[in-house]
Amino acid sequence: MSRVTHIQHFATYKGLSGxxxxxxxxxxxxRAHGASRAMLVAYTDxxxxxxxxxxxxxxxxxxxxxxGGPAQVACTREQGIH
Numbered sequence: 001m002s003r004v005t006h007i008q009h010f011a012t013y014k015g016l017s018g019x020x021x022x023x024x025x026x027x028x029x030x031r032a033h034g035a036s037r038a039m040l041v042a043y044t045d046x047x048x049x050x051x052x053x054x055x056x057x058x059x060x061x062x063x064x065x066x067x068g069g070p071a072q073v074a075c076t077r078e079q080g081i082h
Contacts, residue, residue: 008054013039014047019054 011020011030018032023040028048031038041048064073 010051010054010057012049012051013041013045020048020050 007022009020009022009028011018011028013020013030013032016032018030018035020028020030020041021038023029027040027042027045028050029038030041030048064070067073068076
């Protein structure tokens with residue numbers, strides 16, 4: 001049995017923040033934070049701004065927590081100054 005992967009982005013749409021889920025052949029299903037209903041938005045709608053992938057952000061957050069939290073990561077990060 002194959003597993004269905006839902007591609008989700010953090011997104012903004014007409015000033016609202018939320019999650020946009022890719023719907024094959026249709027566009028994106030956008031649900032604003034705290035909203036009970038979602039709306040279908042076309043791929044070509046310039047008001048939809050896709051940000052980072054939700055699964056990658058969640059994974060990075062977990063990794064940062066394992067490394068001591070965001071402050072620890074920021075204070076020990078190499079700054080690239082040579």
